[in-house]
Amino acid sequence: MNHKKLMLNFLVILFLITGCNSELPDGVKLKYQALPETVDFNFHVRPILSDRCFHCHGPDENGRKADLRLDVRADVISKGHDKELFTIKPGKPWESNLIRRILTEKEEELMPPPDSKLYLTDEEKAILIKWIEQGAAYKEHWAYILPKKVALPKLKLNTWARNEIDFFVGEKLEKIGIEPSSEADKTTLIRRLTFDLIGLPPSLEDVAFFINDTTENAYEMLVDRLLASPRFGERWAWEWLDVARYSDTNGFQGDYSRDMWPWRDWVIQAFNDNMPYDDFTVKQLAGDLLPNPTKKDILATAFNRNHPYNTEGGSIPEETRVVNVFDRVETTGTVWLGLTLECARCHDHKFDAVSQKEYYQLFDYFNQTSEEGGVWMNKKIKPVLNICxxxxxxxxxxxxxxxxxxxxxxxxxxxxxxxxxxxxxxxxxxxxxxxxxxxxxxxxxxxxxxxxxxxxxxxxxxxxxxxxxxxxxxxxxxxxxxxxxxxxILRVMVMDEKEEARQTFVLNRGSYDGPLFDQEVFRNVPEVLPALPDGIKNNRLAFAQWLVSKEQPLTSRVTVNRYWQSFFGKGFVKTADDFGVQGALPTHPELLDWLSVDFQESGWDLKALFKKIVMSSTYRQSSKVHEKHLKLDPENKFLARATRMRLPSWMLRDQALALSGLMVDSLGGKPVKPYQPKGIWEDATFGKITYNQDHGDALYRRTLYTFWRRIVGPTVLFDNSTRLKTMVKPQLTNTPLHALTTLNDITYMEAARVLATNTIKSNAKDKDRILKMFTTVTSRKPIVAELEIFQDRLIQLQQEFRKKREEALKIATIGEFPMDESLDFIELASYTVLGSIMLNLDETITRQ
Incomplete structure (x- = not known):
C-alpha cells in the first residue's frame, strides 16, 4: 500500500512540474478567479465537452477514439485500461488526466489535438478545473428535464412588470445593470401589433381610433380584435407552410403540379379557430388513425406528404419511398423535438444520445403508409383523399x-x-x-x-x-x-396505414438498398426521452399523442421558443432547430420553462400564449437603442428593448397591396399566379412548363395564395424558405437585390400607382396629398423637414416627366389595374414615384 501511495504522489508531483509549471498558467488563473461560485454542468461544462470533445469521445460508438466516452460520467471517473491516471478524479483536478491533457505544452499529448483546429480558451480550461474540484457532477441535458414553473422572481421595479414574463426578464436586466426601455408610442405599438398578429399594416381609421382611445383597456381591446381577425390565420399559416415545406408541385426535374391547397386552407382555419396545439399536432401526424376520423382529420395528414417527390425518369420507386420516410422522421424531429435526427440516419449521433437504431425505430412509425414511391393516379401519388x-x-x-x-x-x-x-x-x-x-x-x-x-x-x-x-x-x-x-375531383395526398405491417431494418449508411436483415427494428421513442405509456397500441397515433404528452419535455419548449422567436427575432434558444447538446443555451431558461408549462396548462392555447407575450411590458418597449444597451447587451439577448426586424418579403408585398387598396380580401381557395418575369419557369424546366399569369382579382390576393413551384419559388420573394425541407428559423437580411425588387417589381410599382391615384383624388393641394400618402404608409404625420423633402422631390419629378412623357405614360399605366383616365398622367407618374419612395422607406419595410 505504501509503495502504491508513493507512486501516486510521484505521478502527481511529476504532473505539477511538467504539466503546470507548478501552477496554473497566468491566463487560466485570472479566468479561474472570475468564475461564478458554482460551475453548472449544463450551462458551463457540457457546451465545452460537446463542442470540443464529443466528436471523438461522444455517443457515436463507431467513431469513438481511445475507447473514451466523455458524455457518460461512469466512463470518465473510472481508470481506463493501461491508463496511469483517472480521466477525471472528482474533487482532484491535478490527478485527472483530462486536466493534464488540456494544459500540457506537448503537442502530441494536447487535447483537443492541434490538427483538429479546435482549442480551449483560458476560461474554458478554468471552468473544467473548477468543475472537477466541485466533484465533476453530471446532469441530464437541460432540454430533457421536464419543465417546471418556478416562483416569480422579486423585482426592484415591481411597477414595470405587467405579467409573469416581465418578472423573469426584469430579473435578468437587474443582474446585468440595465433598465428596461420606456414603452413605445401608440403609433409604433399598433403597427407592431398589427404586423405581428395579422401580417398587415393598420388602416388610418384603426390608428386614429387607437390613439384617441384613452380607456385603460384600449391596448387589450386592440389585441383581442386582432386575435379574432380572420387575417390572423393567414398570417400564422405562412410560418407553418415554411415549417411544413408546403409547395404546389413535387419538385425535381418534372416538377408536376399537385393539389395540396385544401390542406393549406385547413391550416388557416385551424389557426383562426384556435385549435389546441396538441390537437393540431395529432391531426397532422396521425389524423387518419383517430377513432372514426372525419375527412378533415384525414386531410390534416397531408402535412407529411408535403415533401418533394422524385418522379424523374430513372428514379427508383423504393429509393423515393425511403427518402420520403426519412423526410417525415427528420421534419417531425425538428418541428416537435428540436433534434437534428438526420445525423443518426447513417450512424449513431455524434453529439446527442440518439443511436442509429433509435432513428429507425422512429422511421418505423412513418414506414407503414401504402405509398409505394412510383404509383400514380392523375399525377397524385397514393394514398390520396378525394374531395368532392x-x-x-x-x-x-x-x-x-x-x-x-x-x-x-x-x-x-x-x-x-x-x-x-x-x-x-x-x-x-x-x-x-x-x-x-x-x-x-x-x-x-x-x-x-x-x-x-x-x-x-x-x-x-x-x-x-x-x-x-x-x-x-x-x-x-x-x-x-x-x-x-x-x-x-380534387385529390390531396394524405397518410394512411397498411393493414399488414412493413418490416423495418436499420439501413447500412442510410442506403435504401442496404437493409441490415440482422437488425430489424420496431417502432419506439428514443431512450433519452420518457417512455411510451404501457398497454397502448403502439402506432403513429400513439407517437403523436406521446409528442404532446405532459411527460415529454421537448414539444412545449420547442413550440414556445419558435413562437417567441416570431415576436422578438430570436428564441430563448437561438438555435430553434436544435435543442440538443450542440444547440445554444436558453437566455431565460426559467421563463422558457414557465411559459412551456403554462402553454400546456392552458390547453395548448396558442392565442392565449400570443396574448400573454404581446400584453407584457417586455413586448411593449421602444426599440430605440441606448449606448449602455449596446455596451452591456449588444445582441439584445436580455430584452432591454424591443427588436427592430425587417419585414419578410411576403409581408412587404401584402403591405403594398393593402396600403394601395388593391388587396382582394378573401380566405382560401386555389393558388394564383400573379406577375412574374417572362421565361423563369421555362428556363427552369427546359421549356416544358410555361407560366400562364392570372388576371383580375387573382393578381391581388395575399402572397400566401401564390402558386409555389418548388424548383423555382415565386420571384417576388426573397429570404424565404425554399420549401425543400422544413425551416423553423427565418433569415431576414437586407441587400441591394431586395431593393431592386421592391423598387421595380410590377406589383410594387402598380401598388404605388394605385396609392397615388387614391391620394390625388382625395385632396386638391400637393401638401395635403403628400401628408395623406405619407400618413397612409407610415401611420404617422411627417415632420416639417420630411414634408419639404417630398414637396421638392415632387416638383423635380413633375419637371422631369414633362420632358419624358413616354416614360411618364409607362409608369402611369404599369400593371393591369385600369388607369383613371380623368387624371393627368404626368401628375400620376410623379405621385407614383413618390409613393414608391414611401413604400421603400426604412420605417415602412421595418417592423419597429
Whole structure:
C-alpha cells in the first residue's frame, strides 16, 4: 500500500512540474478567479465537452477514439485500461488526466489535438478545473428535464412588470445593470401589433381610433380584435407552410403540379379557430388513425406528404419511398423535438444520445403508409383523399361499382375471345398475336387497368364479336364517364396505414438498398426521452399523442421558443432547430420553462400564449437603442428593448397591396399566379412548363395564395424558405437585390400607382396629398423637414416627366389595374414615384 501511495504522489508531483509549471498558467488563473461560485454542468461544462470533445469521445460508438466516452460520467471517473491516471478524479483536478491533457505544452499529448483546429480558451480550461474540484457532477441535458414553473422572481421595479414574463426578464436586466426601455408610442405599438398578429399594416381609421382611445383597456381591446381577425390565420399559416415545406408541385426535374391547397386552407382555419396545439399536432401526424376520423382529420395528414417527390425518369420507386420516410422522421424531429435526427440516419449521433437504431425505430412509425414511391393516379401519388360533394361522391361510387362488375365480365369474356394457357394474359393468345397492328400492350393488363382509349382501340379490331364488342362499348362509355367525373375531383395526398405491417431494418449508411436483415427494428421513442405509456397500441397515433404528452419535455419548449422567436427575432434558444447538446443555451431558461408549462396548462392555447407575450411590458418597449444597451447587451439577448426586424418579403408585398387598396380580401381557395418575369419557369424546366399569369382579382390576393413551384419559388420573394425541407428559423437580411425588387417589381410599382391615384383624388393641394400618402404608409404625420423633402422631390419629378412623357405614360399605366383616365398622367407618374419612395422607406419595410 505504501509503495502504491508513493507512486501516486510521484505521478502527481511529476504532473505539477511538467504539466503546470507548478501552477496554473497566468491566463487560466485570472479566468479561474472570475468564475461564478458554482460551475453548472449544463450551462458551463457540457457546451465545452460537446463542442470540443464529443466528436471523438461522444455517443457515436463507431467513431469513438481511445475507447473514451466523455458524455457518460461512469466512463470518465473510472481508470481506463493501461491508463496511469483517472480521466477525471472528482474533487482532484491535478490527478485527472483530462486536466493534464488540456494544459500540457506537448503537442502530441494536447487535447483537443492541434490538427483538429479546435482549442480551449483560458476560461474554458478554468471552468473544467473548477468543475472537477466541485466533484465533476453530471446532469441530464437541460432540454430533457421536464419543465417546471418556478416562483416569480422579486423585482426592484415591481411597477414595470405587467405579467409573469416581465418578472423573469426584469430579473435578468437587474443582474446585468440595465433598465428596461420606456414603452413605445401608440403609433409604433399598433403597427407592431398589427404586423405581428395579422401580417398587415393598420388602416388610418384603426390608428386614429387607437390613439384617441384613452380607456385603460384600449391596448387589450386592440389585441383581442386582432386575435379574432380572420387575417390572423393567414398570417400564422405562412410560418407553418415554411415549417411544413408546403409547395404546389413535387419538385425535381418534372416538377408536376399537385393539389395540396385544401390542406393549406385547413391550416388557416385551424389557426383562426384556435385549435389546441396538441390537437393540431395529432391531426397532422396521425389524423387518419383517430377513432372514426372525419375527412378533415384525414386531410390534416397531408402535412407529411408535403415533401418533394422524385418522379424523374430513372428514379427508383423504393429509393423515393425511403427518402420520403426519412423526410417525415427528420421534419417531425425538428418541428416537435428540436433534434437534428438526420445525423443518426447513417450512424449513431455524434453529439446527442440518439443511436442509429433509435432513428429507425422512429422511421418505423412513418414506414407503414401504402405509398409505394412510383404509383400514380392523375399525377397524385397514393394514398390520396378525394374531395368532392357528397352527391358527386355517390355518383362516382355507383359508377365504380358498376364498372367493377363490367370489368369482371370483360375478363371472363376474354378467356373465350383469346384462348391461351392458364395464367397467361390475353396478349399471349394466338388471336392477339395474329391481329395486325394491334397494340398488344392493352391486352397484357386486366380490364380494370385500361383507359377509354384502350377500349376504343380494341373495339376497332374486334367489333364483329357481338357479345364482346357490346362489353367494349359499355366500357368505352362508362370508363370515359368515370374519367370525366374523376378529372373534376380534387385529390390531396394524405397518410394512411397498411393493414399488414412493413418490416423495418436499420439501413447500412442510410442506403435504401442496404437493409441490415440482422437488425430489424420496431417502432419506439428514443431512450433519452420518457417512455411510451404501457398497454397502448403502439402506432403513429400513439407517437403523436406521446409528442404532446405532459411527460415529454421537448414539444412545449420547442413550440414556445419558435413562437417567441416570431415576436422578438430570436428564441430563448437561438438555435430553434436544435435543442440538443450542440444547440445554444436558453437566455431565460426559467421563463422558457414557465411559459412551456403554462402553454400546456392552458390547453395548448396558442392565442392565449400570443396574448400573454404581446400584453407584457417586455413586448411593449421602444426599440430605440441606448449606448449602455449596446455596451452591456449588444445582441439584445436580455430584452432591454424591443427588436427592430425587417419585414419578410411576403409581408412587404401584402403591405403594398393593402396600403394601395388593391388587396382582394378573401380566405382560401386555389393558388394564383400573379406577375412574374417572362421565361423563369421555362428556363427552369427546359421549356416544358410555361407560366400562364392570372388576371383580375387573382393578381391581388395575399402572397400566401401564390402558386409555389418548388424548383423555382415565386420571384417576388426573397429570404424565404425554399420549401425543400422544413425551416423553423427565418433569415431576414437586407441587400441591394431586395431593393431592386421592391423598387421595380410590377406589383410594387402598380401598388404605388394605385396609392397615388387614391391620394390625388382625395385632396386638391400637393401638401395635403403628400401628408395623406405619407400618413397612409407610415401611420404617422411627417415632420416639417420630411414634408419639404417630398414637396421638392415632387416638383423635380413633375419637371422631369414633362420632358419624358413616354416614360411618364409607362409608369402611369404599369400593371393591369385600369388607369383613371380623368387624371393627368404626368401628375400620376410623379405621385407614383413618390409613393414608391414611401413604400421603400426604412420605417415602412421595418417592423419597429
Amino acid at each position: 360533394t357528397p352527391e358527386k361522391e355517390k355518383e362516382i361510387e355507383q359508377l365504380e361499382n358498376y364498372l367493377e362488375g363490367l370489368y369482371a365480365d370483360i375478363d371472363k369474356a376474354e378467356l373465350q375471345v383469346f384462348p391461351r394457357e392458364l395464367g397467361l394474359p390475353s396478349s399471349e393468345s394466338k388471336i392477339a398475336k395474329s391481329t395486325k397492328n394491334l397494340n398488344r400492350r392493352i391486352l397484357s393488363s386486366s380490364a380494370n387497368n385500361r383507359s377509354a382509349g384502350d377500349y376504343k382501340s380494341l373495339l376497332s379490331y374486334f367489333n364483329h364479336w357481338d357479345d364482346y364488342a357490346s362489353l367494349l362499348r359499355k366500357a368505352i362509355e362508362n370508363t370515359g364517364k368515370l374519367q370525366e367525373l374523376d378529372s373534376e
